[in-house]
Amino acid sequence: xxxxxxxxxxxxxxxxxxxxxxxxxxxxxxxxxxxxxxxxxxxxxxxxxxxxxxxxxxxxxxxxxxxxxxxxxxxxxxxxxxxxxxxxxxxxxxxxxxxxxxxxxxxxxxxxxxxxxxxxxxxxxxxxxxxxxxxxxxxxxxxxxxxxxxxxxxxxxxxxxxxxxxxxxxxxxxxxxxxxxxxxxxxxxxxxxxxxxxxxxxxxxxxxxxxxxxxxxxxxxxxxxxxxxxxxxx
Numbered sequence: 022x023x024x025x026x027x028x029x030x031x032x033x034x035x036x037x038x039x040x041x042x043x044x045x046x047x048x049x050x051x052x053x054x055x056x057x058x059x060x061x062x063x064x065x066x067x068x069x070x071x072x073x074x075x076x077x078x079x080x081x082x083x084x085x086x087x088x089x090x091x092x093x094x095x096x097x098x099x100x101x102x103x104x105x106x107x108x109x110x111x112x113x114x115x116x117x118x119x120x121x122x123x124x125x126x127x128x129x130x131x132x133x134x135x136x137x138x139x140x141x142x143x144x145x146x147x148x149x150x151x152x153x154x155x156x157x158x159x160x161x162x163x164x165x166x167x168x169x170x171x172x173x174x175x176x177x178x179x180x181x182x183x184x185x186x187x188x189x190x191x192x193x194x195x196x197x198x199x200x201x202x203x204x205x206x207x208x209x210x211x212x213x214x215x216x217x218x219x220x221x222x223x224x225x226x227x228x229x230x231x232x233x234x235x236x237x238x239x240x241x242x243x244x245x246x247x248x249x250x251x252x253x254x255x
Contacts, residue, residue, distance in 0.1 A: 030095055033087065033091050033095070034091070034101065034104060034105075036087060037084060037087055037088060037091070037104070037105065037108045038104075038108070038163065040080060040083060040084040040087070040108075040112070041084070041108055041111055041112065041115070041159065041162065041163075042159060042163060043080060044077065044080050044081065044084070044112060044115040044116070045115060045155065045156070045158070045159030046159070047073065047076065047077055047080065047115075047119065048077070048115045048118040048119055048122070048155055049152055049155045049156045049159075050073075051070050051073050051074070051077070051118075051119050051122035051123070051126075052118065052121075052122045052125075052148065052151060052152060052155060052215075052218060053148075053152055054066055054069065054070050054122075054126075055067065055070045055122040055123070055125040055126040055129075056125065056144065056145065056148040056215075058070065058126055058129045059125060059126075059128070059129050059132060059144070059211060060141050060144065060145060062129065062132070062133050062134050063129070064129055064130050066126075066129075067126035067127070067129035067130070068126070070122055070123060070125075070126035071123050071126050071127060073119070073123075074119050074120065074122075074123040077115070077116055077119035078116060078119075080112075081112045081113070081115070081116040084108060084109070084112045085109060085112065088105050088106075088108055088109050091105055092105060099235075100232075100235070103231060103232050103235060104232050107228045107229065107231060107232035108232075110224075110228045111162070111225045111228050111229065114221040114222075114224045114225045114228075115221075115225070117221050118155065118218050118221050118222070121214040121215075121217055121218050121221075122214075122218075124210070124211075124214050125211045125214050125215075128207045128208075128210060128211055131203075131204075131207045132204050132207045132208060132211075133204070139190075140187075140190060140191070140194070140205075140208060143183075143186065143187045143190055144187065144208065144211070144212065144215075146183065147180065147183040147184065147187055147212065147215050148215060150179055150180050150183055150219075151180060151215050151218050151219055151222075154173060154176065154177070154180070154218075154219055154222040155218065155222055157169075157173055158170070158173055158222050158225045158226050158229065159225075161173060161226070161229065162225070162229035162232070162233075165233045166233075167230055167233045167234050170226045170229050170230045170233070171226075171230060171238065173222075173226050174223050174226040174227060174230075174238060177219050177220065177222070177223045180215070180216060180219035181216065181219070184212055184213070184215065184216040187212045188209065188212065191205045191208055191209050191212070226238075
């Protein structure tokens with residue numbers, strides 16, 4: 022982003038970038054804490070995640086207000102306009118990631134210690150893939166690394182593959198022992214929320230790529246969620 026003759030304009034654009042970084046950091050922290058709470062049955066930590074959603078909402082509102090004010094006052098053109106509009110879109114996806122983390126946290130009490138212990142590794146492994154995406158996309162956006170954003174978008178396939186694996190494991194546990202059905206059903210929703218977080222990261226990567234390059238990535242991004250096939254075959 023080039024320097025402008027009005028230094029306050031540059032500062033306003035930088036502040037919007039800072040808000041995106043803050044929202045990205047909070048989104049990653051919420052997802053990380055929600056999964057830790059889920060795997061350790063830590064209801065206090067889960068409640069903290071739920072309360073942090075209000076902070077995320079407030080940050081999105083602050084960004085929207087600053088972006089709208091900047092557009093009205095500065096009437097940005099070309100790259101600057103892309104940066105502002107892209108930030109609004111990215112903030113929407115980050116806020117939704119916070120909602121999904123909150124949804125996971127809300128299920129901690131329902132799952133409790135009743136979930137099969139063998140599943141902890143699979144859920145944890147999936148969450149690590151998701152967290153790499155959440156933290157990575159913000160770093161790449163801040164660094165204006167177009168190729169990195171393009172590659173990160175493709176990596177969403179890894180999350181889809183892992184989700185399919187976790188889905189099949191959970192179905193197996195439920196079929197083997199009906200006492201697992203309640204806990205595993207809640208875990209299915211948690212795993213789906215993680216998969217959806219990956220989709221929102223992909224949206225962020227696409228918008229960030231447009232901000233950096235001025236061009237759109239192809240709309241037909243690959244998806245390899247095979248859970249519908251798994252249900253049909255069961």
